[in-house]
Amino acid sequence: MTKQRRALVIGGSIGGLFAAQLLAKRGWKVDVFERINSELAGRGAGIVTHPELFGVLDKCGIDSSTAKVGVSVEGRRVFGHDGKLIGEQSYPQILTSWGMLYALLKATLPEDCYHYGTNLLRVSRDGNVVNAHFEDGTSAEGDLLIGADGIFSTVRAQFLPDAAPQYVGYLAWRGLVDEASLSEATRKDLCNHFSFSLPKGEQMLGYPVAGADESTEVGRRRFNFVWYRPAANDGDLREILTDIDGVEHVLSIPPHKIRPPIIESMRRAARDLLSPQFAEVVSKTQQPFIQAIQDLETPSMAIEDRIALIGDAAFVARPHVGMGVTKAAGDALALAEALDAASDIPTALADFERSRLPYGAAVIRRARQLGAYMQAQLLTEEEKQMAETHRHPQAIMIETATSAWIAA
Numbered sequence: 001m002t003k004q005r006r007a008l009v010i011g012g013s014i015g016g017l018f019a020a021q022l023l024a025k026r027g028w029k030v031d032v033f034e035r036i037n038s039e040l041a042g043r044g045a046g047i048v049t050h051p052e053l054f055g056v057l058d059k060c061g062i063d064s065s066t067a068k069v070g071v072s073v074e075g076r077r078v079f080g081h082d083g084k085l086i087g088e089q090s091y092p093q094i095l096t097s098w099g100m101l102y103a104l105l106k107a108t109l110p111e112d113c114y115h116y117g118t119n120l121l122r123v124s125r126d127g128n129v130v131n132a133h134f135e136d137g138t139s140a141e142g143d144l145l146i147g148a149d150g151i152f153s154t155v156r157a158q159f160l161p162d163a164a165p166q167y168v169g170y171l172a173w174r175g176l177v178d179e180a181s182l183s184e185a186t187r188k189d190l191c192n193h194f195s196f197s198l199p200k201g202e203q204m205l206g207y208p209v210a211g212a213d214e215s216t217e218v219g220r221r222r223f224n225f226v227w228y229r230p231a232a233n234d235g236d237l238r239e240i241l242t243d244i245d246g247v248e249h250v251l252s253i254p255p256h257k258i259r260p261p262i263i264e265s266m267r268r269a270a271r272d273l274l275s276p277q278f279a280e281v282v283s284k285t286q287q288p289f290i291q292a293i294q295d296l297e298t299p300s301m302a303i304e305d306r307i308a309l310i311g312d313a314a315f316v317a318r319p320h321v322g323m324g325v326t327k328a329a330g331d332a333l334a335l336a337e338a339l340d341a342a343s344d345i346p347t348a349l350a351d352f353e354r355s356r357l358p359y360g361a362a363v364i365r366r367a368r369q370l371g372a373y374m375q376a377q378l379l380t381e382e383e384k385q386m387a388e389t390h391r392h393p394q395a396i397m398i399e400t401a402t403s404a405w406i407a408a
């Protein structure tokens with residue numbers, strides 16, 4: 001009898017769950033190791049979907065109909081500083097939330113394969129066996145190890161230490177607000193569309209997602225916003241990331257540690273710079289949080305014949321393309337299909353890397369193009385002029401979080 005192959009998935013977020021689902025369906029014994037010692041559901045914010053994502057969900061055996069996955073919007077809108085509509089574009093799309101997608105994936109995993117509180121320390125090899133060693137003194141061995149442990153991947157850091165995330169000169173304020181708490185006028189303008197407000201050198205966008213109870217019923221949903229703002233690494237960012245205890249954080253800060261004056265300054269800026277609809281959204285968001293925007297591009301997704309990197313462990317693109325989750329799902333599917341097609345794991349990993357490395361690099365390039373105008377202080381005059389082509393309302397609506405550019 002053929003021995004059942006075992007995969008060790010490092011990282012229990014969405015990318016890791018996709019990999020676990022797809023390999024388990026192909027007969028692999030799969031174990032998922034998550035460093036956090038508690039349930040992850042309910043974390044995170046909004047997620048933009050693309051057709052490729054639904055294709056992978058279907059292959060996982062998950063119903064990808066709108067009612068199951070997220071909220072459908074009819075198109076895009078851009079609002080001027082005075083609140084008037086200055087652009088509109090038909091673009092039906094489904095928006096979901098991190099928590100909803102995570103719950104759908106995790107609910108159908110094989111029992112007892114998900115392990116909380118297992119923080120990876122290092123990886124070792126013993127012939128064709130790959131070993132994962134954890135902080136609690138335990139270890140696990142398998143035929144394949146998948147690094148799905150995100151932007152600060154321990155797996156990547158061990159084998160590709162020079163591939164590290166780079167701050168790009170601007171951050172995003174993010175938040176979720178209950179739809180029901182917004183005024184009727186703001187709900188009418190924003191809550192059935194993917195909408196934008198465009199202060200000079202900045203960008204605010206938002207869209208409806210499922211509610212705290214994952215309800216997609218009108219009136220029980222939430223509105224998710226992302227506000228991109230320049231922040232010099234040695235100035236504004238440092239100030240923003242100094243917490244209530246005076247501790248300086250490097251590129252992120254726990255939301256509850258953000259100093260009240262920083263949040264109040266952000267709310268004042270919203271009133272001054274954004275359309276009234278978005279200013280209201282910001283004012284009614286109880287706990288906004290900060291995301292320092294970074295690029296990460298790895299030279300390899302296949303390591304030592306037995307290790308694969310997927311999702312944010314391999315590539316992190318600026319969020320303007322809205323491809324993070326879709327890319328992670330595509331990576332997981334490409335890996336599973338390569339393992340199906342090849343006669344051995346090393347050949348499969350080489351095939352996987354050959355197909356996905358160029359894709360990841362292309363997503364990074366596209367995201368840099370779309371976000372360039374928000375780091376104008378870092379660009380030459382020629383680069384600034386080129387970047388401006390991506391900041392006009394029509395371009396913003398057509399280009400942000402769409403996947404048509406891939407086919408082109």
